[in-house]
Amino acid sequence: MHTETPGSPDCRGSLQSVYNKEMNMSANTTVERINTDVLIIGSGGAGLRAAIAATEAGVKVLVIAKEQLKDAHTGWAMGGINVAIKDPATPQMHFDDTINGGWYINNYKLARIFAEEMPDRVHDLERYGVQFDRLPDGTYFTWAGGKQSAPLNLCAGDYTGREMMRGLLAEVHRLQVPFLENHYVIRLIKQGDRVVGAYLIDNQTGQYKVVQAKATIVATGGGGNMYKVNTNAPSNTGEGYAWALDVGAELVDMEMVQFHPTGMAYPPEKRGTLVTEKVRGNGGILKNRLGERFMQRYQPQRLELAGRDEVARAIYQEIQEGRGTEHGGVYLDVTHWEEGKVEKLVPDVFAEHMEVGIDIRKQMMEISHSMHHMMGGYAITEWGETNVPGLYAAGEVTRSIHGANRLGGNSIAEGQVFGRRAGLRAADYCQNVSTPQVTQQAIDSEVAQMEALLHKKAGVKPTDMLSSIKAVMWDNVGIIRDEEKLKLARQQLTQLRQQAQDLYAENTQQLQASLEIQDMLRVAEVIVESALERKESRGAHYRSDYPQMDPAWEKNIYIKQNSDGKLVTRTAPPVKE
Known part of the structure; x- marks a missing residue:
């Protein structure tokens, strides 16, 4: 067998010498x-930072990537990362802004650690080769986003995520961290009360695999593709949240789904494409079709730099009341910027529009709200621990620090802090447990279920169901909610779950899509149940039937699946120490 360098595009050969493998025949299929x-499941910023930390701690690591490593969703992030690294910003300001932005249901303990540790994580990134923008005097270029009391946002043009991934991947290669690309995780494996690895399938060959691990870190990102209009990579389908239900891990704040105010509204093929907050942070002006700067009506003090939840709802209201553009959006205007500023500050936004013949230096952009980020997820400690032994989580798949509304710039930042912490704690946990052994019977059962989907001759195709899920979530679990819509969504999702029993797959890619659909439906149900329970409006969760924020609801909604498969919820006040 040929051998390739660990960390190369296909390192199956290198893994042969790194790991002990056995070949088993199950259901006439090699496993x-x-x-x-x-x-580590997930190869974005949080997953790679966890891999670096665990490797440096001296344990064996394996990263599973759903796509190619370089294509992880972190690379899509534009505006920057929040860090108190330059006067007048301080970690206390960063903490306060994060709590205020999250409408006071954040995990205060995690938010404090995040604000205090971020400067060190930026210096780590620079050691990996990441180059952030600097002024002529050599100091960092920073800017203030929505609800920021000081310039916290550090960036690399409007392609910060891509630059971060470049540096993180360079460090992963340097450390020779083994990884498998284009592998889909079917589900986590639990033995007794402990998570001991995962079942995978190679998307290119169809081969089944089982990874037996002392510790598992889920860093799979969000689930934006549940929504018809979103800013996410196609791989963000939310299965990481469904795995939590499988193994009894608690999820929290799942009703908190962020809609970014500014996604491209036109042309149709670009709908939802992110237009970074950096545009508004540097003087971009929102206007309706009448030419009015409408944010003066909604947020006269902060205008375009109000919270993302507030700006997104203002845009929605302008459109609903008939003051939107012909393509169902509003205008974002930078035509007043001085010559050269567009190309320098937002080169990717400029290029995206030039591709479709719109020169934003001379023409206004048409934008509208787009599903962007999930504030909820795995309930974790400050070390990324879940309530299930052997299972850790980091990044967007966790509830992390954001509360009811995430500040722009806090997402790919917190993945660095808590990815590192999860990697360190998982490595420490490995010192006291043995390598698990998954029974042949369990492997045979899992393979048989997958083969059954592949051997069906007819049924429902996953592409047909995906469009239905997107419509349900966008129409009924979107930026404005009420009990009637949410109960309709519950009913529609129940019907779709029944239809999903008839899913079939003609090849490995359709098998993955079928599994994604099944998991997406479960996660959608969790979002709906949490949204029905929170009878108030707070941050990204706006109920038109409960339009006010209620102090009695300054608490978090936890949800998990019990032993008979039913969802159960509990509420608790925010963690403040």
């Missing part, structure tokens, strides 16, 4: 076993 200490 490959891989042993490791720490399994």
Whole structure:
């Protein structure tokens, strides 16, 4: 067998010498076993930072990437990362802004750690080769986003995520961290009360694999593709949240789904494409079709730099009341910027519009709200621990620090802080447990379920169901909610789950899509149940039937699946120490 360098585009050969493998025949299908200490599922900023930390701690690591490593969703992030790294910003300001932006249901303990540790994580990134923008005097270029009391946002043009991934990947290669690209995780494996790895499928060959791991870190990102209009990568389908239900891990704040105020509204093929907050942070003006700067009506003090939830609802209201553009949006205007500023500050936004013949230096952009980020997720400690032994989580798949509304710039930043922490704690956990052994019977059962989907001759195709899910979530669990819409969504999702029993797959890619659909429906149900329970409006969760924020609801909604498969919820006040 040929051998390739660990970390190369296909490192299956290198893994042969790194890990102990056995080949087993199950349901007439070859299954490959891989042993490791720490399994990391997800290759974005949080997953790679966890891999670096765990590797440096001296344990064996394996990273599973759903796509190619370089294509992780972190690379789509534009505006920057928040960090108190330059006067007058301080970690206390960063903490306060995060809590205020999140409408006081954040995990205060995590938010404090985040604000205080971020400067060190930026210096780590610079050691990996990441180059942030600087002024002629050599100091960092920073800018203030929505609801920021000081310039916290550090950036690399409007392609900060891509630049971060470049540096993180360079460090992963330097450390020779093994990884598998284009592999889909079917589900996590639980033995007793402990998570001990995951079942995978190679998307290119169709081969089944089982990874037996002492510790597992889920860093799968969000689930934006549940929504018809979104800013997310196609791979963001939310299965990480569904795995939590499988193994009894708690989710929290799942009703908190952020809609970015500014996604492209036109042309149709670009609908939802992110237009970074950096545009508004540097003087971009929102106007309706009458030419009015409408934010003066809604947020006269902060205008375009109000919270994302507030700006997105203002845009929605302008459109609903008939003051939108012909393409169902509003205008974002930078035609007043001085010569050269567009190309320098937002080169990617400029290029996206030039591709479709719109020169934003001379023409206004048409934008509208677009599903962007999930504030909820795995309930974790400050070390990324879940309530299930052996299972850790980091990044957008966790509830992290954002509360009811995430500040722009806090997402790919917090993944660096808590990815590192999860990697360190998972490595420490490995010192006291043995490598698990998954039974042959369990492997045979899992493979049989997958083969059954592939051997069906007819049924429902996953592409047909995906469009239905997107419509349900966009229409009824979107930026404005009420009990009637949410109960309709519940009913529609129940019907779709029944239809999903008839899903079939003609090949490995359709098998993955079928599994994504099943998981997406479960996660959608969790969002709906949490949204029905929160009978108030707070941050990204706006109920037209409960339009006011209620002090009695300054608490978090936790949700998990009990032993008979039913969802159960509990509420608790925010963690403040």
